[in-house]
Amino acid sequence: MTSNKHDFEELATPSVAAKELGISVATLRKYSLIVEKVTGNSDYYERTKQKARLYRKQDISDLDAFQQLSKKSNLTLQEAARQIYAVSDKKTEDKKRAEKEKSQAIATDLMDTQEVVKLLNTLQQTIANQNQAIDTLQKQLTRVEKQNQELLEKQKELAAPADPQEKPALAAPEEKNVEIPQTREEEREIESENEDEDEDQVHDEIITKAKENAKKRATANVHRTLEDMQIPMKRKKHWWQRFLNS
Structure with missing residues (x-):
């Protein structure tokens, strides 16, 4: 027969166990x-x-060890059982331990x-957060670079002339070097040339x-024609308009 507690382990009945031990079933009982009394486990x-x-x-x-110990020593059955099953219990406890x-x-x-697994999930979440932060920083960097480029272009426009067709101002004429006379004779020659x-x-x-x-004088001696002496129409006024304008 077998039991659920000891699968695949053959269990002997009292008659079979008593026969193997060479004792009666009553002695086995x-x-x-x-x-059971010594071990405290019914x-x-x-x-x-x-x-x-x-x-x-x-x-x-x-x-069998319990039986042999009780026969060879002056121990009672209880004392022999304590020695045998103390060792047996220790083995059982060690096995259970x-x-x-x-487990x-x-x-x-x-x-x-x-x-x-929990740590790996945490690391994956951390990596995902870091990747998101890197993506945000990359977008900000792109925006800043674009703004810098626009500022540089505006600076170039301000530095360039307003009218591209405007001609640069003419350079002031260079002053001629005037030679300063070194002797009195040269000074006299220059004064003479200036007088001439x-x-x-x-x-x-x-x-x-x-x-x-x-x-x-030639123009003043030319005789004036009658047409030249006529008063223009726009200037001509009646005699009675003088009293109205006064």
Whole structure:
């Protein structure tokens, strides 16, 4: 027979276990009661639906050690059971502890996995936020560059002349270098030349003036015609308009 607690493990009935131990079923029942009392666990052995005990191979081995210890020593059955099943309980506890530690390790691994997943999600969100911030900064940088370009173009327009056809102002004529005479003789020569130029200029002005006067006299001697002496119509007024205008 098998049990749900020990899958795939063969369990022996009391008769089979008693036969293997070389004792009667009643003696086996007695030993089993002592073991349950010493361990303080009435469900130490597996049972059938009819509450009959079932024995594992380890249980049969422990009962055999218990029986041999009680025969070879002066210990009572209870004392022998305490020694045997204290070791057996320790092994069971160690096994349970190992299973518990293993379960805790698995749970820890699961928690670590969950923490790693959580951390990865946080990192992904952080990366997404950083990418969004970088995209925003890139747009701002593009806008600033565009504004700078516009400012540079306006500055060039202000620096350029208002009228492209406007001619640049003529440069002031260069002053001629006047040689300064170094000696008294050179100064006298320059003064003599200036006097000659003044005399020639005065003579030319006198002749020009004489020509103009002669031309004016010739024009003044010409007789005026009757038409020239007529008063223009727009100027002509009746004699009685003089009294009205006065």
